[in-house]
Amino acid sequence: MPCQSNDELQLIVDEARTCTKHGRVADYIPALGEAKQDDLSIAVHYPDGTCYSAGDIEKKFTLQSISKVISLAFVLMERGKEYVFNRVGMEPTGDPFNSIAKLETMAPAKPLNPMINAGALVVTHMIKGGNVEERFSSLLAFIRELAGDPNVNYSQEVADSEFQTAHLNRALCYFLKQHNIVEENVEELMELYTKQCAIEMNCLDLARIGVVFAMDGVDPISEKQIIPKDIARICKTFMVTCGMYNASGEFAIKIGIPAKSGVSGGIMGAVPGKFGIGIFGPALDEKGNSIAGIKLLELLSKNYSLSMF
Known part of the structure; x- marks a missing residue:
């Protein structure tokens, strides 16, 4: 079913777009710095397949940290809760997503949660397979199934750009390796992680993944339980407590829906039992x-009483 443009959504997008001048594109990853600052689009995907949109929802962007919640679901399915x-x-953290500080004060030195970079690197480290390609292919196949789109792929340009500039993530990996939390070759883990973050899709694909989480792991189109209900619940809880970096508490109070952001400007929302949301707005x-994107969700939540609290 094609996504229908919606005048009501467009008005909210137009209002939220005025915020873009106060943000900036993530240029510390050179390939992301090419995005247009005033871009803003949204798709809302309902369980019956109905979709409403505003803005250029076909424009592709990379998942970045949104991939953390998907890889967590995948690894929990592969490894089980106790292992992970x-x-x-x-636990949530008030520190920036790329901070090493808490690792130095924790004993054992395991990351506080899977949504910060250190935790996400550990989760990616747990993906099963004989080599990077095999492991990445299995994660990509899972993401394609969630999105209902076999054409979802990754951006080689963004992956290469991230791989060449990921000095802090390498430092996190070596720290974790020193404490036996990570046990593989750091460069191989970095290759897998940067490819994972560089998986790209459009707002509609992202909203389609959001609706699977919203419906407790069931793809409402195929009616298949792609993610076990309990794992979908765990992931949504992390999205509420840690999904918006160290602004998660304020986001929960003002907006109150499970969501995960990425530095490409993507946000995936999962309104429990109702619908999935995919947003792209690269000004951060x-x-x-x-x-x-946050302003857009704030207006939506207020106008339609979406908060789960």
Whole structure:
């Protein structure tokens, strides 16, 4: 079913777009710095297949940190909760997403949660397979199934750009390796992680993944339980407590829906039992979240009483 443009959504997008001038594109990853600052689009995907949109929803962007919640679901399915949470914690952090500080003060030195970079690297480290290509292919196949789109792929340009500039993530990996949390070759893990972050799609694909999480892991189109209900619940809980970096508490109070952002400007929302949301707005606030995307969700939540609290 094609996504229908919606005048009501367009008005909200136009209002939120005024915020883009207060943000900036993530240019510390050179390939991401090419995005247009005032871009803003949204798709809302309902369980019956109905989709409403505003803006250029066909424009592709990379998942970046949105991939963290999807890889977590994948690894929990592959490894089980006990294995995963012995190696990465469940607690929110007030620190920036790329901080190493808490690792130095924790004993054992396991990351606080899977949504910060250190935790996400540990989760990616757990993906099963004989080599990087095999492991990446299995994750990509899972993401294609969630999106209902066999054409979802990754951007080689963004992956290469991230791989060449990921000095801080390498430092996190070596710290984790020193404490036996990571046990593989760091360059191989970095290759897998940067490819994972460079998986690209459009707002409609992202909203389609969001609706699977919203419906407790069931793809409402195929009626298949892609993610076990309990794992979908765990992932949505992390999205509420840690999904918007160190702005997650404020986001929960103001907007109150499970969501995960990425520094490309993407936001995936999952309104429990109702619909999935895919947003792209590359101008970021100081925390690394889409500044207009958050404003858009705030207006939607207020207008339609979407908060789960």
